[in-house]
Amino acid sequence: MKKIFSENITVQFVLLSLAVFISRLPFLSAGYGAEEDAWLLPLTAKNIALSGQYQLSRAPAHPLQELIYSLMWNSGSFAYNLLTAIASVIAVVFLALSLRQLGFKHYLFASFAFAFTPIVFVSSTYTIDYMPAMAFVMMSFYFLTSPPPPLPRERGVRGEVISGILLGLAIGFRITSGAMLIPFCILVGRDLKSRPAKILV
Numbered sequence: 001m002k003k004i005f006s007e008n009i010t011v012q013f014v015l016l017s018l019a020v021f022i023s024r025l026p027f028l029s030a031g032y033g034a035e036e037d038a039w040l041l042p043l044t045a046k047n048i049a050l051s052g053q054y055q056l057s058r059a060p061a062h063p064l065q066e067l068i069y070s071l072m073w074n075s076g077s078f079a080y081n082l083l084t085a086i087a088s089v090i091a092v093v094f095l096a097l098s099l100r101q102l103g104f105k106h107y108l109f110a111s112f113a114f115a116f117t118p119i120v121f122v123s124s125t126y127t128i129d130y131m132p133a134m135a136f137v138m139m140s141f142y143f144l145t146s147p148p149p150p151l152p153r154e155r156g157v158r159g160e161v162i163s164g165i166l167l168g169l170a171i172g173f174r175i176t177s178g179a180m181l182i183p184f185c186i187l188v189g190r191d192l193k194s195r196p197a198k199i200l201v
Helices: 002-007 009-027 036-051 063-070 077-101 107-115 118-123 130-145 159-173 175-194
Strands: none
Touching: 009 077, 009 107, 036 063, 036 077, 063 159, 077 107, 077 118, 077 130, 107 118, 118 130, 130 159, 130 175, 159 175
16 A cells, blocks of 8 residues: 555545645635635625626735636635635645656655645635635646646747746736746746757747
8 A cells, every 4th residue: 555655646646635625624614714805705706796897805906716706606605615725735736746846755745734834724714815826826836847748848838838827817816926926937047048059939
């Protein structure tokens, strides 16, 4: 069993996903959360759905979350919190994938540590924008560091383009995600310096 776990990447990531999701599940029925912002989101979603006009839950705007929630405004707190929990699973999995691609030996332990950091754990259980934004940031980081095999750097859509789109979506959930442009641009700059002098399309 130990050998199967250590050698089968699929098993590792399935168990990682289940552990993160199940740990959040008991808390998803506890309402929208203790923060005022968490209650403003479903209220704004209801107003958008009923009026047909976009409204800000608070400044700066969180348009993607507000618009998505407006499509499910009457689903109740559990549905909202379920999306947050799923987003936390995505964030943890893509962090693990990124660390693995970067050659970290203990990428699973690092990902578990991230998943159960108190601020991350609590933010994964109620209606707030932190985890949806983090999920897109982690996906962006993954595509920046390791483009998927069907889309190599030498042809088609480059990983940096996909990464930029995903980071833009993260900003749509939480504008402060834009701060990741600084380290991401540094990574891209270092990568460009290490590439052969040829035109990539």
